[in-house]
Amino acid sequence: MAYAVKELFLTLQGEGVNAGARAVFVRFAGCNLWSGREADRASAICRFCDTDFVGMDGGGGGRFNDASALIAAVEEAWGPGLKDRFVVLTGGEPMLQADDAIVDALHGAGFRIAIESNGTLPVHPGIDWVCISPKAGSTVVQQSGDELKLVWPQAGFDLDILESWDFSHRLIQPLDDPWAADHQRAAIELVLARPQWRLSIQTHKLLGLR
Ligand SMILES: C[S@@+](CC[C@H](N)C(=O)[O-])C[C@H]1O[C@@H](n2cnc3c(N)ncnc32)[C@H](O)[C@@H]1O
Numbered sequence: 296m297a298y299a300v301k302e303l304f305l306t307l308q309g310e311g312v313n314a315g316a317r318a319v320f321v322r323f324a325g326c327n328l329w330s331g332r333e334a335d336r337a338s339a340i341c342r343f344c345d346t347d348f349v350g351m352d353g354g355g356g357g358r359f360n361d362a363s364a365l366i367a368a369v370e371e372a373w374g375p376g377l378k379d380r381f382v383v384l385t386g387g388e389p390m391l392q393a394d395d396a397i398v399d400a401l402h403g404a405g406f407r408i409a410i411e412s413n414g415t416l417p418v419h420p421g422i423d424w425v426c427i428s429p430k431a432g433s434t435v436v437q438q439s440g441d442e443l444k445l446v447w448p449q450a451g452f453d454l455d456i457l458e459s460w461d462f463s464h465r466l467i468q469p470l471d472d473p474w475a476a477d478h479q480r481a482a483i484e485l486v487l488a489r490p491q492w493r494l495s496i497q498t499h500k501l502l503g504l505r
Pocket residue numbers: 326343344345346385386387388389411412413414427428444446468469470471472
């Protein structure tokens with residue numbers, strides 16, 4: 296199978312429990328909750344996306360004709376060293392494209408694989424670190440994993456129900472938009488009221504990382 300990748304780059308994981316870790320990011324093109332076109336944003340299921348995932352024209356992006364071509368690009372981005380290799384599959388929605396061939400090839404090259412997914416598709420069982428970020432108005436079928444990362448505020452979620460899902464870590468990530476300061480305060484209030492949750496800050500934005 297061929298894979299459509301918007302961009303592929305080495306950075307530090309900015310969010311969640313693994314924040315600060317060196318990682319190659321593979322941003323797959325396309326999402327099932329928004330077309331990515333601004334004209335469609337207001338009618339999309341997911342309306343607050345901070346990411347351009349349309350096309351294959353970003354740095355390191357392109358069409359990769361098979362898994363070995365994609366993994367070669369991931370290895371090249373990682374650089375020298377076979378230990379502690381770490382890759383994050385994101386997008387867009389990575390579960391539209393992440394398949395056995397990619398998971399097997401990345402594991403074969405010694406990578407620990409994390410994913411950032413909206414949870415509307417079952418996550419590949421071979422993935423080592425599953426981060427699910429649910430979106431109001433979608434049906435979340437992947438209700439287990441390593442971290443549940445809820446962008447906040449988001450109307451339409453019952454936190455008692457989310458707390459019953461099977462995740463090792465629960466994080467609240469303030470919505471980044473023109474009212475971010477208000478959302479940060481709301482997120483802090485939520486964590487102060489509900490100790491099962493922790494705050495996730497998008498540190499790459501603060502640090503000027505990609
Ligand atoms: C761009 S998404 C790609 C992965 C997948 N489609 C998803 O939504 O989880 C990566 C992460 O950014 C979060 N995110 C997107 N837009 C955001 C925003 N405006 N503020 C804070 N987090 C945001 C998502 O919820 C998700 O956790």
